[in-house]
Amino acid sequence: xxxxxxxxxxxxxxxxxxxxxxxxxxxxxxxxxxxxxxxxxxxxxxxxxxxxxxxxxxxxxxxxxxxxxxxxxxxxxxxxxxxxxxxxxxxxxxxxxxxxxxxxxxxxxxxxxxxxxxxxxxxxxxxxxxxxxxxxxxxxxxxxxxxxxxxxxxxxxxxxxxxxxxxxxxxxxxxxxxxxxxxxxxxxxxxxxxxxxxxxxxxxxxxxxxxxxxxxxxxxxxxxxxxxxxxxxxxxxxxxxxxxxxxxxxxxxxxxxxxxxxxxxxxxxxxxxxxxxxxxxxxxxxxxxxxxxxxxxxxxxxxxxxxxxxxxxxxx
Amino acid sequence: xxxxxxxxxxxxxxxxxxxxxxxxxxxxxxxxxxxxxxxxxxxxxxxxxxxxxxxxxxxxxxxxxxxxxxxxxxxxxxxxxxxxxxxxxxxxxxxxxxxxxxxxxxxxxxxxxxxxxxxxxxxxxxxxxxxxxxxxxxxxxxxxxxxxxxxxxxxxxxxxxxxxxxxxxxxxxxxxxxxxxxxxxxxxxxxxxxxxxxxxxxxxxxxxxxxxxxxxxxxxxxxxxxxxxxxxxxxxxxxxxxxxxxxxxxxxxxxxxxxxxxxxxxxxxxxxxxxxxxxxxxxxxxxxxxxxxxxxxxxx
Numbered sequence: 001x002x003x004x005x006x007x008x009x010x011x012x013x014x015x016x017x018x019x020x021x022x023x024x025x026x027x028x029x030x031x032x033x034x035x036x037x038x039x040x041x042x043x044x045x046x047x048x049x050x051x052x053x054x055x056x057x058x059x060x061x062x063x064x065x066x067x068x069x070x071x072x073x074x075x076x077x078x079x080x081x082x083x084x085x086x087x088x089x090x091x092x093x094x095x096x097x098x099x100x101x102x103x104x105x106x107x108x109x110x111x112x113x114x115x116x117x118x119x120x121x122x123x124x125x126x127x128x129x130x131x132x133x134x135x136x137x138x139x140x141x142x143x144x145x146x147x148x149x150x151x152x153x154x155x156x157x158x159x160x161x162x163x164x165x166x167x168x169x170x171x172x173x174x175x176x177x178x179x180x181x182x183x184x185x186x187x188x189x190x191x192x193x194x195x196x197x198x199x200x201x202x203x204x205x206x207x208x209x210x211x212x213x214x215x216x217x218x219x220x221x222x223x224x225x226x227x228x229x230x231x232x233x234x235x236x237x238x239x240x241x242x243x244x245x246x247x248x249x250x251x252x253x254x255x256x257x258x259x260x261x262x263x264x265x266x267x268x269x270x271x272x273x274x275x276x277x278x279x280x281x282x283x284x285x286x287x288x289x290x291x292x293x294x295x296x297x298x299x300x301x302x303x304x305x306x307x308x309x310x311x312x313x314x315x316x
Numbered sequence: 317x318x319x320x321x322x323x324x325x326x327x328x329x330x331x332x333x334x335x336x337x338x339x340x341x342x343x344x345x346x347x348x349x350x351x352x353x354x355x356x357x358x359x360x361x362x363x364x365x366x367x368x369x370x371x372x373x374x375x376x377x378x379x380x381x382x383x384x385x386x387x388x389x390x391x392x393x394x395x396x397x398x399x400x401x402x403x404x405x406x407x408x409x410x411x412x413x414x415x416x417x418x419x420x421x422x423x424x425x426x427x428x429x430x431x432x433x434x435x436x437x438x439x440x441x442x443x444x445x446x447x448x449x450x451x452x453x454x455x456x457x458x459x460x461x462x463x464x465x466x467x468x469x470x471x472x473x474x475x476x477x478x479x480x481x482x483x484x485x486x487x488x489x490x491x492x493x494x495x496x497x498x499x500x501x502x503x504x505x506x507x508x509x510x511x512x513x514x515x516x517x518x519x520x521x522x523x524x525x526x527x528x529x530x531x532x533x534x535x536x537x538x539x540x541x542x543x544x545x546x547x548x549x550x551x552x553x554x555x556x557x558x559x560x561x562x563x564x565x566x567x568x569x570x571x572x573x574x575x576x577x578x579x580x581x582x583x584x585x586x587x588x589x590x591x592x593x594x595x596x597x598x599x600x601x602x603x604x605x606x607x608x609x610x611x612x613x614x615x616x
Binding site: 053100101104105106107108110111112114115116118119122123126237241244245248249252277278280281283284285286287288290291292295296 | 345351405406409410413414415416417418419420421423424425426427428429430431432434435544548551552555559586587589590592593594596597600601604
């Protein structure tokens with residue numbers, strides 16, 4: 001895992017200096033990349049680490065975005081205070097939704113989480129309580145103000161996203177080194193073995209869900225600030241599939257893999273706008289080809305070295 | 317009472333369609349333990365291909381039973397071919413790979429088919445001609461049902477009975493059931509597993525093709541992304557009945573169709589999908605193996 005620390009540090013340095021060499025159009029692309037990378041990492045906690053087949057992650061991303069948008073536009077709450085509910089609400093809804101179904105085996109969980117995402121989209125499209133603005137969404141979200149200072153330049157938003165991504169990476173580093181992270185990896189490898197060793201599989205999976213949902217909610221809040229608008233199609237099932245695919249095409253629990261996946265899925269389409277119509281066709285082909293050529297992802301994670309005394313003795 | 321009977325007819329119609337599509341999902345899942353996400357898009361492809369064959373090749377206007385039958389058979393053949401190609405190119409190389417790799421490959425295949433439809437036929441809704449089936453309408457004391465609806469229910473029932481007999485009474489059907497139980501043991505008994513998998517893709521795709529044509533004929537408007545809606549509903553139906561279980565898929569399809577129709581008739585069609593998935597989650601909580609599914613103890 002040491003290699004991934006180096007990559008993380010190099011990545012943070014590169015992204016930290018990126019605004020100095022780019023104009024605001026590129027900064028917007030960079031901000032999009034950072035926000036989607038945060039969501040992809042939070043998906044990786046649930047799918048890549050705890051091994052729970054979550055295919056409705058855009059739901060929690062959207063919950064965070066809509067929480068910020070509704071509180072700010074309808075109730076006039078300053079953006080900076082909406083961060084906290086945008087983390088807490090997805091966290092509790094994540095626990096409440098995943099709680100009853102977390103014991104389900106693989107594919108069943110996958111379909112149930114797709115279902116949650118579809119319900120979420122239907123709820124916001126039907127303009128529930130007149131708050132979500134229906135298919136048009138909500139626009140006119142305020143800029144961030146702290147003590148009367150407006151943070152509205154693209155560079156300020158970039159660095160806010162950057163800070164959030166750095167925090168996410170720190171959380172994931174701490175997670176990997178903790179009892180929780182080890183339990184998740186064990187559950188991912190073999191949940192029956194983990195259970196028989198006394199690991200509370202349900203608890204740790206829910207923990208991963210809660211953590212992933214909370215981080216996705218924070219990213220959603222950033223999304224609302226970046227675009228100053230939210231609408232249902234940014235959080236539909238196809239987005240969930242994209243997050244799911246990023247983790248598996250890049251490589252489960254692999255930092256460089258998730259970054260490459262995010263870059264390919266969300267940044268390349270911004271650069272090559274002329275291929276917009278054929279975008280998903282190319283993605284589909286790329287998904288099939290990657291899985292056939294590298295079933296464990298483009299950059300699969302390696303779990304250290306096997307100690308010498310465990311290796312098979314050379315019988316001469 | 318009129319609403320109830322009317323929605324019963326509508327529910328049975330859409331339920332038969334779900335059941336036809338669900339059979340494709342459940343057979344593939346039973347043998348390969350893979351959600352074939354691309355199956356719904358094959359259904360959509362069938363509607364578009366059928367439309368083109370009917371309008372462009374046969375030409376509208378002159379109509380006969382033989383011609384309509386020809387459209388069905390040719391479309392089913394084309395879609396079966398696509399289904400077999402799909403398995404060859406996207407699933408077979410991944411048969412021994414980790415489960416999730418095959419899921420991603422299936423999602424990729426779904427995107428490829430869906431967007432190919434969009435690039436070939438355009439992103440706008442296409443309208444099916446209304447004269448494929450006679451536009452006879454019966455009205456029994458306020459309850460309306462059309463010739464098309466009767467055909468959908470009748471032909472679906474015939475196909476399902478035929479499939480049931482095929483699976484339970486023929487040599488190939490026995491081979492399919494054996495492969496579903498244990499692929500390696502089936503191989504050791506001399507069953508050609510590749511041939512079995514090819515057969516289920518042919519049957520599943522052909523049934524999906526029939527469903528796709530019926531969707532076009534009955535609802536007229538077809539869009540390139542409708543495969544997801546029908547596919548997801550059909551997959552939910554397959555899970556409700558017990559995935560991997562063929563009578564379960566039929567029962568699940570009919571029940572889901574009725575449930576959808578009753579929700580649309582009595583509550584609101586805007587919330588139909590929400591109710592579908594709430595029902596799914598409730599079933600998964602209380603009976604995770606579905607209505608007809610058997611509980612299997614997990615072996616380590």
